[in-house]
Amino acid sequence: MIHYTCDRCKRTIDPETEPRFVVEIDVRMANVVEPNSDQGDDLDQLAELHDQLQRELNAEIGMCLHDTLDEIDDVLCGRDLDDGPEQYDLCEQCYEAFASNPLGRETTVGYGFSNN
Incomplete structure (x- = not known):
């Protein structure tokens, strides 16, 4: 029983x-959307693209690290990894x-x- x-x-x-x-x-990380600025020609598009790619890479690395730490915690606590x-x-x-x-x-x- x-x-x-x-x-x-x-x-x-x-x-x-x-x-x-x-x-x-x-619980999961929310995507952060930054508002568009109206700076016109003053905006350095290459720098903006670099910053966006860097944020996405950092978020992906952070999520991978978070997932890895969660898996380690699950193993140490004896929980099944596919519990949801x-x-x-x-x-x-x-x-x-x-x-x-x-x-x-x-x-x-x-x-x-x-x-x-």
Whole structure:
């Protein structure tokens, strides 16, 4: 029999009597698009092309390094490399808490001041 445990509160989840929620987290680097400038003839197109190629090369090297470090981490932690996004099991109470505040940020308390 497969046993499920909530990854947030560590309580055992019985899938036959209560709902089990699976949260998948997929994190990847976003592509940065720089706005076009209207400098006309003053723009050195060769330098701009060089800068763009350098940024793309650095991003590719960074992603390869990031992927390699992730693979090393997966091997050291005993995870399968083809798992896809990270998956977490949550019980119903923890799912509701997660859904209301997915980033886990502290909520600020509003102070009421009189109109003196």
